[in-house]
Amino acid sequence: MTVLDELYEAVLEGDFDLTPGLTRRGLDAGFDPQTxxxxxxxxxxxxxxxxxxxxxxxxxxxxxxxxAITAGLDILRPLFAAGGARRVGRVVIGTVQGDLHDIGKNLVAVMLEGAGFEVIDLGTNVSPAEVVAAIREHRPQLVGLSALLTTTMLSMPSIIEAISSAGLRDDVRVLVGGAPMNEARAKEFGADAFAANANAAVRAALELVGAGPGR
Ligand code: B12
Structure with a gap:
Protein backbone atom coordinates (compact mmCIF):
# COMPACT_ATOMS: atom_id res chain seq x y z
CA MET A 1 0.00 0.00 0.00
CA THR A 2 1.43 3.42 -0.95
CA VAL A 3 1.41 6.34 1.46
CA LEU A 4 -1.44 7.86 -0.61
CA ASP A 5 -3.51 4.70 -0.14
CA GLU A 6 -2.77 4.74 3.58
CA LEU A 7 -3.81 8.40 3.85
CA TYR A 8 -7.02 7.66 1.90
CA GLU A 9 -7.82 4.76 4.24
CA ALA A 10 -7.03 6.85 7.33
CA VAL A 11 -9.47 9.61 6.32
CA LEU A 12 -12.12 7.10 5.24
CA GLU A 13 -11.75 5.06 8.43
CA GLY A 14 -11.67 8.24 10.53
CA ASP A 15 -8.22 7.48 11.92
CA PHE A 16 -7.51 11.03 13.02
CA ASP A 17 -4.43 10.02 15.01
CA LEU A 18 -2.77 8.63 11.90
CA THR A 19 -3.71 11.34 9.38
CA PRO A 20 -1.19 14.03 10.41
CA GLY A 21 1.77 11.60 10.21
CA LEU A 22 0.60 10.17 6.89
CA THR A 23 0.12 13.68 5.50
CA ARG A 24 3.72 14.50 6.48
CA ARG A 25 4.91 11.25 4.91
CA GLY A 26 3.07 12.15 1.70
CA LEU A 27 4.86 15.51 1.63
CA ASP A 28 8.20 13.83 2.38
CA ALA A 29 7.58 11.45 -0.52
CA GLY A 30 7.38 14.50 -2.81
CA PHE A 31 3.61 14.87 -3.26
CA ASP A 32 2.44 18.46 -3.31
CA PRO A 33 -0.27 19.61 -0.86
CA GLN A 34 -2.81 20.16 -3.63
CA THR A 35 -2.45 16.55 -4.79
CA ALA A 68 -9.27 13.04 10.21
CA ILE A 69 -9.45 15.32 7.14
CA THR A 70 -9.23 18.37 9.41
CA ALA A 71 -6.12 16.95 11.14
CA GLY A 72 -4.53 16.45 7.70
CA LEU A 73 -5.50 19.95 6.55
CA ASP A 74 -3.92 21.40 9.70
CA ILE A 75 -0.57 19.98 8.53
CA LEU A 76 -1.01 21.47 5.05
CA ARG A 77 -2.38 24.89 6.06
CA PRO A 78 1.01 26.51 6.89
CA LEU A 79 2.37 25.40 3.51
CA PHE A 80 -0.52 27.05 1.70
CA ALA A 81 -0.20 30.19 3.80
CA ALA A 82 3.55 30.33 3.04
CA GLY A 83 2.85 29.93 -0.69
CA GLY A 84 0.53 32.91 -0.68
CA ALA A 85 3.21 35.52 -0.22
CA ARG A 86 1.32 38.02 -2.39
CA ARG A 87 -1.70 39.40 -0.55
CA VAL A 88 -4.63 39.63 -2.92
CA GLY A 89 -7.35 40.49 -0.43
CA ARG A 90 -9.10 39.72 2.81
CA VAL A 91 -12.03 37.37 3.17
CA VAL A 92 -14.42 36.73 6.02
CA ILE A 93 -15.82 33.21 5.75
CA GLY A 94 -18.29 31.16 7.76
CA THR A 95 -20.95 28.47 7.80
CA VAL A 96 -24.40 30.02 8.18
CA GLN A 97 -26.67 29.97 11.22
CA GLY A 98 -28.04 26.57 12.25
CA ASP A 99 -25.44 24.72 10.21
CA LEU A 100 -22.50 22.87 11.76
CA HIS A 101 -20.94 21.44 8.58
CA ASP A 102 -17.46 22.89 8.24
CA ILE A 103 -15.32 20.45 6.26
CA GLY A 104 -15.98 22.06 2.88
CA LYS A 105 -15.75 25.58 4.31
CA ASN A 106 -12.39 24.72 5.93
CA LEU A 107 -11.09 23.41 2.61
CA VAL A 108 -12.16 26.58 0.84
CA ALA A 109 -10.51 28.66 3.59
CA VAL A 110 -7.20 26.77 3.30
CA MET A 111 -7.14 27.12 -0.47
CA LEU A 112 -8.00 30.81 -0.35
CA GLU A 113 -5.05 31.28 1.98
CA GLY A 114 -2.93 29.44 -0.54
CA ALA A 115 -4.08 31.83 -3.24
CA GLY A 116 -2.93 34.81 -1.18
CA PHE A 117 -6.05 35.81 0.75
CA GLU A 118 -5.98 36.71 4.39
CA VAL A 119 -8.80 34.57 5.77
CA ILE A 120 -10.85 35.41 8.83
CA ASP A 121 -12.78 32.26 9.65
CA LEU A 122 -15.87 32.86 11.77
CA GLY A 123 -16.50 29.11 12.15
CA THR A 124 -19.95 27.56 12.03
CA ASN A 125 -23.47 28.64 13.02
CA VAL A 126 -22.71 32.24 12.08
CA SER A 127 -25.52 34.77 12.50
CA PRO A 128 -26.21 37.80 10.26
CA ALA A 129 -25.13 40.10 13.13
CA GLU A 130 -21.79 38.27 13.46
CA VAL A 131 -21.11 38.69 9.73
CA VAL A 132 -21.94 42.39 9.88
CA ALA A 133 -19.71 42.85 12.95
CA ALA A 134 -16.85 40.99 11.25
CA ILE A 135 -17.14 43.19 8.13
CA ARG A 136 -16.99 46.31 10.31
CA GLU A 137 -14.00 44.98 12.24
CA HIS A 138 -11.93 43.41 9.45
CA ARG A 139 -12.99 45.41 6.35
CA PRO A 140 -12.77 42.43 3.94
CA GLN A 141 -13.31 42.72 0.20
CA LEU A 142 -15.04 39.37 0.19
CA VAL A 143 -17.53 37.44 2.33
CA GLY A 144 -17.76 33.66 1.85
CA LEU A 145 -20.86 31.82 3.07
CA SER A 146 -21.25 28.05 3.30
CA ALA A 147 -24.47 26.05 3.83
CA LEU A 148 -24.92 22.28 3.61
CA LEU A 149 -28.58 22.01 4.52
CA THR A 150 -31.53 23.08 2.38
CA THR A 151 -33.01 24.62 5.52
CA THR A 152 -29.94 26.61 6.59
CA MET A 153 -29.12 27.89 3.11
CA LEU A 154 -32.15 30.14 3.65
CA SER A 155 -29.99 32.09 6.13
CA MET A 156 -27.93 33.34 3.21
CA PRO A 157 -30.45 35.95 2.02
CA SER A 158 -30.91 37.07 5.65
CA ILE A 159 -27.17 37.61 5.98
CA ILE A 160 -26.99 39.49 2.69
CA GLU A 161 -29.97 41.64 3.71
CA ALA A 162 -28.29 42.39 7.04
CA ILE A 163 -25.14 43.47 5.19
CA SER A 164 -27.28 45.77 3.02
CA SER A 165 -29.21 47.19 6.00
CA ALA A 166 -25.89 47.99 7.68
CA GLY A 167 -24.95 50.02 4.60
CA LEU A 168 -22.03 47.71 3.81
CA ARG A 169 -23.25 45.91 0.68
CA ASP A 170 -21.23 48.12 -1.69
CA ASP A 171 -18.04 47.38 0.30
CA VAL A 172 -18.02 43.60 -0.07
CA ARG A 173 -18.64 40.93 -2.69
CA VAL A 174 -20.47 37.83 -1.50
CA LEU A 175 -19.39 34.36 -2.64
CA VAL A 176 -21.57 31.39 -1.66
CA GLY A 177 -21.21 27.61 -1.76
CA GLY A 178 -22.19 24.28 -0.25
CA ALA A 179 -23.94 21.17 -1.53
CA PRO A 180 -27.51 22.54 -1.88
CA MET A 181 -26.34 25.74 -3.59
CA ASN A 182 -26.17 26.50 -7.31
CA GLU A 183 -25.89 29.51 -9.61
CA ALA A 184 -29.63 30.16 -9.68
CA ARG A 185 -29.99 30.08 -5.88
CA ALA A 186 -26.96 32.29 -5.42
CA LYS A 187 -28.53 34.86 -7.73
CA GLU A 188 -31.93 34.56 -6.07
CA PHE A 189 -30.32 35.09 -2.62
CA GLY A 190 -28.55 38.23 -3.80
CA ALA A 191 -24.98 36.84 -3.79
CA ASP A 192 -22.37 37.97 -6.30
CA ALA A 193 -21.11 34.49 -7.18
CA PHE A 194 -21.39 30.77 -6.52
CA ALA A 195 -18.63 28.18 -6.61
CA ALA A 196 -19.19 24.41 -6.56
CA ASN A 197 -15.83 23.39 -5.08
CA ALA A 198 -12.69 24.78 -3.48
CA ASN A 199 -10.79 25.22 -6.76
CA ALA A 200 -13.72 27.07 -8.34
CA ALA A 201 -14.00 29.12 -5.13
CA VAL A 202 -10.42 30.35 -5.54
CA ARG A 203 -11.04 31.28 -9.18
CA ALA A 204 -14.26 33.11 -8.30
CA ALA A 205 -12.67 34.88 -5.33
CA LEU A 206 -9.74 36.16 -7.41
CA GLU A 207 -12.18 37.33 -10.08
CA LEU A 208 -14.39 39.11 -7.52
CA VAL A 209 -11.51 41.07 -6.00
CA GLY A 210 -10.17 41.91 -9.44
CA ALA A 211 -7.03 39.81 -9.06
CA GLY A 212 -8.00 37.13 -11.55
CA PRO A 213 -5.58 35.59 -14.04
CA GLY A 214 -4.20 38.13 -16.46
CA ARG A 215 -4.45 41.13 -14.12
C1 B12 B 1 -19.98 15.23 6.97
C2 B12 B 1 -21.48 15.43 7.09
C3 B12 B 1 -22.00 15.70 8.36
C4 B12 B 1 -21.12 15.85 9.60
C5 B12 B 1 -20.48 17.27 9.56
C6 B12 B 1 -19.08 17.27 10.19
C7 B12 B 1 -18.39 18.58 9.94
N1 B12 B 1 -17.54 18.94 10.87
O1 B12 B 1 -18.61 19.26 8.95
C8 B12 B 1 -22.17 15.69 10.74
C9 B12 B 1 -22.22 14.24 11.15
C10 B12 B 1 -21.95 16.56 11.98
C11 B12 B 1 -23.46 16.04 10.02
C12 B12 B 1 -24.60 16.43 10.69
C13 B12 B 1 -25.81 16.63 10.04
N2 B12 B 1 -26.10 16.41 8.74
CO1 B12 B 1 -24.72 16.10 7.39
N3 B12 B 1 -23.61 15.53 6.01
C14 B12 B 1 -22.34 15.32 5.95
C15 B12 B 1 -21.99 14.82 4.50
C16 B12 B 1 -21.95 13.30 4.53
C17 B12 B 1 -20.69 15.30 3.91
C18 B12 B 1 -20.48 16.81 3.89
C19 B12 B 1 -19.01 17.07 3.61
O2 B12 B 1 -18.24 17.38 4.51
N4 B12 B 1 -18.60 16.87 2.35
C20 B12 B 1 -17.19 17.02 1.94
C21 B12 B 1 -16.89 18.47 1.59
C22 B12 B 1 -15.45 18.58 1.08
O3 B12 B 1 -17.77 18.88 0.57
P1 B12 B 1 -18.77 20.12 0.72
O4 B12 B 1 -19.13 20.33 2.13
O5 B12 B 1 -19.87 19.98 -0.26
O6 B12 B 1 -17.88 21.38 0.33
C23 B12 B 1 -17.42 21.63 -1.00
C24 B12 B 1 -18.40 22.48 -1.83
O7 B12 B 1 -19.74 22.37 -1.43
C25 B12 B 1 -17.86 23.87 -1.76
N5 B12 B 1 -18.17 24.73 -0.62
C26 B12 B 1 -18.52 24.43 0.65
N6 B12 B 1 -18.62 25.53 1.39
C27 B12 B 1 -18.32 26.57 0.62
C28 B12 B 1 -18.28 27.93 0.87
C29 B12 B 1 -17.96 28.82 -0.14
C30 B12 B 1 -17.89 30.27 0.15
C31 B12 B 1 -17.72 28.33 -1.45
C32 B12 B 1 -17.43 29.26 -2.53
C33 B12 B 1 -17.75 26.96 -1.72
C34 B12 B 1 -18.05 26.08 -0.69
O8 B12 B 1 -16.45 23.64 -1.74
C35 B12 B 1 -16.20 22.53 -0.85
C36 B12 B 1 -14.89 21.89 -1.18
O9 B12 B 1 -14.83 21.40 -2.50
C37 B12 B 1 -23.22 15.35 3.71
C38 B12 B 1 -23.56 14.58 2.43
C39 B12 B 1 -22.93 15.18 1.21
N7 B12 B 1 -22.66 14.32 0.29
O10 B12 B 1 -22.73 16.37 1.11
C40 B12 B 1 -24.31 15.26 4.77
C41 B12 B 1 -25.54 16.16 4.64
C42 B12 B 1 -25.13 17.55 4.21
N8 B12 B 1 -26.04 16.20 6.03
C43 B12 B 1 -27.33 16.18 6.09
C44 B12 B 1 -28.09 16.21 7.31
C45 B12 B 1 -29.59 16.08 7.17
C46 B12 B 1 -27.46 16.38 8.56
C47 B12 B 1 -28.14 16.48 9.92
C48 B12 B 1 -29.43 17.32 9.95
C49 B12 B 1 -28.40 15.17 10.63
C50 B12 B 1 -28.46 13.97 9.87
N9 B12 B 1 -29.65 13.46 9.70
O11 B12 B 1 -27.42 13.49 9.48
C51 B12 B 1 -27.03 17.07 10.81
C52 B12 B 1 -27.13 18.61 10.83
C53 B12 B 1 -26.17 19.24 11.77
C54 B12 B 1 -26.19 20.73 11.60
N10 B12 B 1 -27.01 21.42 12.35
O12 B12 B 1 -25.49 21.24 10.76
C55 B12 B 1 -27.97 16.12 4.72
C56 B12 B 1 -28.57 17.45 4.25
C57 B12 B 1 -29.89 17.25 3.56
C58 B12 B 1 -30.41 18.54 3.07
N11 B12 B 1 -30.63 18.58 1.79
O13 B12 B 1 -30.64 19.48 3.78
C59 B12 B 1 -26.78 15.59 3.84
C60 B12 B 1 -26.83 16.05 2.38
C61 B12 B 1 -26.80 14.04 3.94
C62 B12 B 1 -28.08 13.42 3.44
N12 B12 B 1 -28.18 13.08 2.18
O14 B12 B 1 -28.99 13.24 4.21
N13 B12 B 1 -23.32 15.90 8.66
Whole structure:
Protein backbone atom coordinates (compact mmCIF):
# COMPACT_ATOMS: atom_id res chain seq x y z
CA MET A 1 0.00 0.00 0.00
CA THR A 2 1.43 3.42 -0.95
CA VAL A 3 1.41 6.34 1.46
CA LEU A 4 -1.44 7.86 -0.61
CA ASP A 5 -3.51 4.70 -0.14
CA GLU A 6 -2.77 4.74 3.58
CA LEU A 7 -3.81 8.40 3.85
CA TYR A 8 -7.02 7.66 1.90
CA GLU A 9 -7.82 4.76 4.24
CA ALA A 10 -7.03 6.85 7.33
CA VAL A 11 -9.47 9.61 6.32
CA LEU A 12 -12.12 7.10 5.24
CA GLU A 13 -11.75 5.06 8.43
CA GLY A 14 -11.67 8.24 10.53
CA ASP A 15 -8.22 7.48 11.92
CA PHE A 16 -7.51 11.03 13.02
CA ASP A 17 -4.43 10.02 15.01
CA LEU A 18 -2.77 8.63 11.90
CA THR A 19 -3.71 11.34 9.38
CA PRO A 20 -1.19 14.03 10.41
CA GLY A 21 1.77 11.60 10.21
CA LEU A 22 0.60 10.17 6.89
CA THR A 23 0.12 13.68 5.50
CA ARG A 24 3.72 14.50 6.48
CA ARG A 25 4.91 11.25 4.91
CA GLY A 26 3.07 12.15 1.70
CA LEU A 27 4.86 15.51 1.63
CA ASP A 28 8.20 13.83 2.38
CA ALA A 29 7.58 11.45 -0.52
CA GLY A 30 7.38 14.50 -2.81
CA PHE A 31 3.61 14.87 -3.26
CA ASP A 32 2.44 18.46 -3.31
CA PRO A 33 -0.27 19.61 -0.86
CA GLN A 34 -2.81 20.16 -3.63
CA THR A 35 -2.45 16.55 -4.79
CA UNK A 36 -2.92 15.27 -1.26
CA UNK A 37 -6.14 17.30 -0.96
CA UNK A 38 -7.60 16.80 -4.45
CA UNK A 39 -6.59 13.21 -5.13
CA UNK A 40 -6.69 11.70 -1.66
CA UNK A 41 -8.47 13.61 1.10
CA UNK A 42 -11.51 14.87 -0.83
CA UNK A 43 -12.19 11.49 -2.52
CA UNK A 44 -11.89 9.76 0.89
CA UNK A 45 -14.32 12.24 2.46
CA UNK A 46 -16.66 11.84 -0.51
CA UNK A 47 -16.62 8.06 -0.02
CA UNK A 48 -17.35 8.53 3.70
CA UNK A 49 -20.31 10.71 2.65
CA UNK A 50 -21.55 8.02 0.25
CA UNK A 51 -21.33 5.38 3.00
CA UNK A 52 -23.32 7.71 5.27
CA UNK A 53 -26.00 8.13 2.64
CA UNK A 54 -26.09 4.33 2.10
CA UNK A 55 -26.51 3.76 5.86
CA UNK A 56 -23.13 2.02 6.06
CA UNK A 57 -21.67 4.87 8.12
CA UNK A 58 -23.50 6.72 10.86
CA UNK A 59 -22.83 10.07 12.52
CA UNK A 60 -19.88 8.91 14.72
CA UNK A 61 -17.98 7.44 11.75
CA UNK A 62 -18.65 10.55 9.69
CA UNK A 63 -17.48 12.79 12.51
CA UNK A 64 -14.27 10.78 12.76
CA UNK A 65 -13.65 11.14 9.02
CA UNK A 66 -14.29 14.87 9.42
CA UNK A 67 -11.76 15.04 12.26
CA ALA A 68 -9.27 13.04 10.21
CA ILE A 69 -9.45 15.32 7.14
CA THR A 70 -9.23 18.37 9.41
CA ALA A 71 -6.12 16.95 11.14
CA GLY A 72 -4.53 16.45 7.70
CA LEU A 73 -5.50 19.95 6.55
CA ASP A 74 -3.92 21.40 9.70
CA ILE A 75 -0.57 19.98 8.53
CA LEU A 76 -1.01 21.47 5.05
CA ARG A 77 -2.38 24.89 6.06
CA PRO A 78 1.01 26.51 6.89
CA LEU A 79 2.37 25.40 3.51
CA PHE A 80 -0.52 27.05 1.70
CA ALA A 81 -0.20 30.19 3.80
CA ALA A 82 3.55 30.33 3.04
CA GLY A 83 2.85 29.93 -0.69
CA GLY A 84 0.53 32.91 -0.68
CA ALA A 85 3.21 35.52 -0.22
CA ARG A 86 1.32 38.02 -2.39
CA ARG A 87 -1.70 39.40 -0.55
CA VAL A 88 -4.63 39.63 -2.92
CA GLY A 89 -7.35 40.49 -0.43
CA ARG A 90 -9.10 39.72 2.81
CA VAL A 91 -12.03 37.37 3.17
CA VAL A 92 -14.42 36.73 6.02
CA ILE A 93 -15.82 33.21 5.75
CA GLY A 94 -18.29 31.16 7.76
CA THR A 95 -20.95 28.47 7.80
CA VAL A 96 -24.40 30.02 8.18
CA GLN A 97 -26.67 29.97 11.22
CA GLY A 98 -28.04 26.57 12.25
CA ASP A 99 -25.44 24.72 10.21
CA LEU A 100 -22.50 22.87 11.76
CA HIS A 101 -20.94 21.44 8.58
CA ASP A 102 -17.46 22.89 8.24
CA ILE A 103 -15.32 20.45 6.26
CA GLY A 104 -15.98 22.06 2.88
CA LYS A 105 -15.75 25.58 4.31
CA ASN A 106 -12.39 24.72 5.93
CA LEU A 107 -11.09 23.41 2.61
CA VAL A 108 -12.16 26.58 0.84
CA ALA A 109 -10.51 28.66 3.59
CA VAL A 110 -7.20 26.77 3.30
CA MET A 111 -7.14 27.12 -0.47
CA LEU A 112 -8.00 30.81 -0.35
CA GLU A 113 -5.05 31.28 1.98
CA GLY A 114 -2.93 29.44 -0.54
CA ALA A 115 -4.08 31.83 -3.24
CA GLY A 116 -2.93 34.81 -1.18
CA PHE A 117 -6.05 35.81 0.75
CA GLU A 118 -5.98 36.71 4.39
CA VAL A 119 -8.80 34.57 5.77
CA ILE A 120 -10.85 35.41 8.83
CA ASP A 121 -12.78 32.26 9.65
CA LEU A 122 -15.87 32.86 11.77
CA GLY A 123 -16.50 29.11 12.15
CA THR A 124 -19.95 27.56 12.03
CA ASN A 125 -23.47 28.64 13.02
CA VAL A 126 -22.71 32.24 12.08
CA SER A 127 -25.52 34.77 12.50
CA PRO A 128 -26.21 37.80 10.26
CA ALA A 129 -25.13 40.10 13.13
CA GLU A 130 -21.79 38.27 13.46
CA VAL A 131 -21.11 38.69 9.73
CA VAL A 132 -21.94 42.39 9.88
CA ALA A 133 -19.71 42.85 12.95
CA ALA A 134 -16.85 40.99 11.25
CA ILE A 135 -17.14 43.19 8.13
CA ARG A 136 -16.99 46.31 10.31
CA GLU A 137 -14.00 44.98 12.24
CA HIS A 138 -11.93 43.41 9.45
CA ARG A 139 -12.99 45.41 6.35
CA PRO A 140 -12.77 42.43 3.94
CA GLN A 141 -13.31 42.72 0.20
CA LEU A 142 -15.04 39.37 0.19
CA VAL A 143 -17.53 37.44 2.33
CA GLY A 144 -17.76 33.66 1.85
CA LEU A 145 -20.86 31.82 3.07
CA SER A 146 -21.25 28.05 3.30
CA ALA A 147 -24.47 26.05 3.83
CA LEU A 148 -24.92 22.28 3.61
CA LEU A 149 -28.58 22.01 4.52
CA THR A 150 -31.53 23.08 2.38
CA THR A 151 -33.01 24.62 5.52
CA THR A 152 -29.94 26.61 6.59
CA MET A 153 -29.12 27.89 3.11
CA LEU A 154 -32.15 30.14 3.65
CA SER A 155 -29.99 32.09 6.13
CA MET A 156 -27.93 33.34 3.21
CA PRO A 157 -30.45 35.95 2.02
CA SER A 158 -30.91 37.07 5.65
CA ILE A 159 -27.17 37.61 5.98
CA ILE A 160 -26.99 39.49 2.69
CA GLU A 161 -29.97 41.64 3.71
CA ALA A 162 -28.29 42.39 7.04
CA ILE A 163 -25.14 43.47 5.19
CA SER A 164 -27.28 45.77 3.02
CA SER A 165 -29.21 47.19 6.00
CA ALA A 166 -25.89 47.99 7.68
CA GLY A 167 -24.95 50.02 4.60
CA LEU A 168 -22.03 47.71 3.81
CA ARG A 169 -23.25 45.91 0.68
CA ASP A 170 -21.23 48.12 -1.69
CA ASP A 171 -18.04 47.38 0.30
CA VAL A 172 -18.02 43.60 -0.07
CA ARG A 173 -18.64 40.93 -2.69
CA VAL A 174 -20.47 37.83 -1.50
CA LEU A 175 -19.39 34.36 -2.64
CA VAL A 176 -21.57 31.39 -1.66
CA GLY A 177 -21.21 27.61 -1.76
CA GLY A 178 -22.19 24.28 -0.25
CA ALA A 179 -23.94 21.17 -1.53
CA PRO A 180 -27.51 22.54 -1.88
CA MET A 181 -26.34 25.74 -3.59
CA ASN A 182 -26.17 26.50 -7.31
CA GLU A 183 -25.89 29.51 -9.61
CA ALA A 184 -29.63 30.16 -9.68
CA ARG A 185 -29.99 30.08 -5.88
CA ALA A 186 -26.96 32.29 -5.42
CA LYS A 187 -28.53 34.86 -7.73
CA GLU A 188 -31.93 34.56 -6.07
CA PHE A 189 -30.32 35.09 -2.62
CA GLY A 190 -28.55 38.23 -3.80
CA ALA A 191 -24.98 36.84 -3.79
CA ASP A 192 -22.37 37.97 -6.30
CA ALA A 193 -21.11 34.49 -7.18
CA PHE A 194 -21.39 30.77 -6.52
CA ALA A 195 -18.63 28.18 -6.61
CA ALA A 196 -19.19 24.41 -6.56
CA ASN A 197 -15.83 23.39 -5.08
CA ALA A 198 -12.69 24.78 -3.48
CA ASN A 199 -10.79 25.22 -6.76
CA ALA A 200 -13.72 27.07 -8.34
CA ALA A 201 -14.00 29.12 -5.13
CA VAL A 202 -10.42 30.35 -5.54
CA ARG A 203 -11.04 31.28 -9.18
CA ALA A 204 -14.26 33.11 -8.30
CA ALA A 205 -12.67 34.88 -5.33
CA LEU A 206 -9.74 36.16 -7.41
CA GLU A 207 -12.18 37.33 -10.08
CA LEU A 208 -14.39 39.11 -7.52
CA VAL A 209 -11.51 41.07 -6.00
CA GLY A 210 -10.17 41.91 -9.44
CA ALA A 211 -7.03 39.81 -9.06
CA GLY A 212 -8.00 37.13 -11.55
CA PRO A 213 -5.58 35.59 -14.04
CA GLY A 214 -4.20 38.13 -16.46
CA ARG A 215 -4.45 41.13 -14.12
C1 B12 B 1 -19.98 15.23 6.97
C2 B12 B 1 -21.48 15.43 7.09
C3 B12 B 1 -22.00 15.70 8.36
C4 B12 B 1 -21.12 15.85 9.60
C5 B12 B 1 -20.48 17.27 9.56
C6 B12 B 1 -19.08 17.27 10.19
C7 B12 B 1 -18.39 18.58 9.94
N1 B12 B 1 -17.54 18.94 10.87
O1 B12 B 1 -18.61 19.26 8.95
C8 B12 B 1 -22.17 15.69 10.74
C9 B12 B 1 -22.22 14.24 11.15
C10 B12 B 1 -21.95 16.56 11.98
C11 B12 B 1 -23.46 16.04 10.02
C12 B12 B 1 -24.60 16.43 10.69
C13 B12 B 1 -25.81 16.63 10.04
N2 B12 B 1 -26.10 16.41 8.74
CO1 B12 B 1 -24.72 16.10 7.39
N3 B12 B 1 -23.61 15.53 6.01
C14 B12 B 1 -22.34 15.32 5.95
C15 B12 B 1 -21.99 14.82 4.50
C16 B12 B 1 -21.95 13.30 4.53
C17 B12 B 1 -20.69 15.30 3.91
C18 B12 B 1 -20.48 16.81 3.89
C19 B12 B 1 -19.01 17.07 3.61
O2 B12 B 1 -18.24 17.38 4.51
N4 B12 B 1 -18.60 16.87 2.35
C20 B12 B 1 -17.19 17.02 1.94
C21 B12 B 1 -16.89 18.47 1.59
C22 B12 B 1 -15.45 18.58 1.08
O3 B12 B 1 -17.77 18.88 0.57
P1 B12 B 1 -18.77 20.12 0.72
O4 B12 B 1 -19.13 20.33 2.13
O5 B12 B 1 -19.87 19.98 -0.26
O6 B12 B 1 -17.88 21.38 0.33
C23 B12 B 1 -17.42 21.63 -1.00
C24 B12 B 1 -18.40 22.48 -1.83
O7 B12 B 1 -19.74 22.37 -1.43
C25 B12 B 1 -17.86 23.87 -1.76
N5 B12 B 1 -18.17 24.73 -0.62
C26 B12 B 1 -18.52 24.43 0.65
N6 B12 B 1 -18.62 25.53 1.39
C27 B12 B 1 -18.32 26.57 0.62
C28 B12 B 1 -18.28 27.93 0.87
C29 B12 B 1 -17.96 28.82 -0.14
C30 B12 B 1 -17.89 30.27 0.15
C31 B12 B 1 -17.72 28.33 -1.45
C32 B12 B 1 -17.43 29.26 -2.53
C33 B12 B 1 -17.75 26.96 -1.72
C34 B12 B 1 -18.05 26.08 -0.69
O8 B12 B 1 -16.45 23.64 -1.74
C35 B12 B 1 -16.20 22.53 -0.85
C36 B12 B 1 -14.89 21.89 -1.18
O9 B12 B 1 -14.83 21.40 -2.50
C37 B12 B 1 -23.22 15.35 3.71
C38 B12 B 1 -23.56 14.58 2.43
C39 B12 B 1 -22.93 15.18 1.21
N7 B12 B 1 -22.66 14.32 0.29
O10 B12 B 1 -22.73 16.37 1.11
C40 B12 B 1 -24.31 15.26 4.77
C41 B12 B 1 -25.54 16.16 4.64
C42 B12 B 1 -25.13 17.55 4.21
N8 B12 B 1 -26.04 16.20 6.03
C43 B12 B 1 -27.33 16.18 6.09
C44 B12 B 1 -28.09 16.21 7.31
C45 B12 B 1 -29.59 16.08 7.17
C46 B12 B 1 -27.46 16.38 8.56
C47 B12 B 1 -28.14 16.48 9.92
C48 B12 B 1 -29.43 17.32 9.95
C49 B12 B 1 -28.40 15.17 10.63
C50 B12 B 1 -28.46 13.97 9.87
N9 B12 B 1 -29.65 13.46 9.70
O11 B12 B 1 -27.42 13.49 9.48
C51 B12 B 1 -27.03 17.07 10.81
C52 B12 B 1 -27.13 18.61 10.83
C53 B12 B 1 -26.17 19.24 11.77
C54 B12 B 1 -26.19 20.73 11.60
N10 B12 B 1 -27.01 21.42 12.35
O12 B12 B 1 -25.49 21.24 10.76
C55 B12 B 1 -27.97 16.12 4.72
C56 B12 B 1 -28.57 17.45 4.25
C57 B12 B 1 -29.89 17.25 3.56
C58 B12 B 1 -30.41 18.54 3.07
N11 B12 B 1 -30.63 18.58 1.79
O13 B12 B 1 -30.64 19.48 3.78
C59 B12 B 1 -26.78 15.59 3.84
C60 B12 B 1 -26.83 16.05 2.38
C61 B12 B 1 -26.80 14.04 3.94
C62 B12 B 1 -28.08 13.42 3.44
N12 B12 B 1 -28.18 13.08 2.18
O14 B12 B 1 -28.99 13.24 4.21
N13 B12 B 1 -23.32 15.90 8.66
Missing amino acids: LIDDVMIPAMAEAGRRFEDDVYFVPELLSSGR
